[in-house]
Amino acid sequence: MTEDARLLAGRYQVGKLIGRGGMADVHEGTDARLGRRVAIKLLKPSLAIDPNFRLLFREEAQKAARMAHPTIVRVYDAGEETVTDANGIETQLPFIVMEYVDGRLLKDIIADGPLSPQEAVRIADGMLTALEYSHRALLVHRDIKPGNVMVTQNGQVKVMDFGIARAVSDNS
Structure with missing residues (x-):
């Protein structure tokens, strides 16, 4: 399955890349269940193998999810998806689903x-x-x-x- 065809947690369609950071990439996406546009932040696979980075990423989602204010990007969901790399090695790839800001x-x-x-x-x-x-x-x-x-x-x-x-x- 290609990156653009990936479906996370059975509901989040990963779309085009819209941003890159040091730890993660952000994609435009769609919540298939609610029919809304979202942003999906994916921890870089090279960092996902490190439990400490996965913990930091999960903590980011938890911190941001505590806040509901018009001036702060909302976090809707977070999770981990099992992915297999080119060598056949499975890794847990954390993701955060956020409000898409146009x-x-x-x-x-x-x-x-x-x-x-x-x-x-x-x-x-x-x-x-x-x-x-x-x-x-x-x-x-x-x-x-x-x-x-x-x-x-x-x-x-x-x-x-x-x-x-x-x-x-x-x-x-």
């Missing part, structure tokens, strides 16, 4: 040229609202940057990627 990364918007002061303030306000909400949930993002912020077609700011977030009660 918009642009803030880093791409900035690359287009300077924002008006009003637009910059509006976007910063959305980011701060998301961070305030996550802090009230006792979660510090720790990697807020233009590459982790999207702006929808109608201007809604969405913060994503709580992968290295830390609970406020953590001592390490």
Whole structure:
């Protein structure tokens, strides 16, 4: 089965690649059961063989799933799928199913040229609202940057990627 034809957990159709990160790739997808467009984050297979990376990935899903706010990308589901590599070795490949955001990364918007002061303030306000909400949930993002912020077609700011977030009660 090809990457684009993969069905995860019997319901999530993996589509085209829409983003790459250090630990994971993000694909556009479809929730076949609910008929909605989703984003599917897949841990890179080279990292999935390491139980520590699988644990970090699962913790990211759990942290993000605790939050339901218009300025934070929603997590709908998470799981692991058994995949077989080219050598016939089976591995558990973790995935996170998230809200699909129809918009642009803030880093791409900035690359287009300077924002008006009003637009910059509006976007910063959305980011701060998301961070305030996550802090009230006792979660510090720790990697807020233009590459982790999207702006929808109608201007809604969405913060994503709580992968290295830390609970406020953590001592390490």
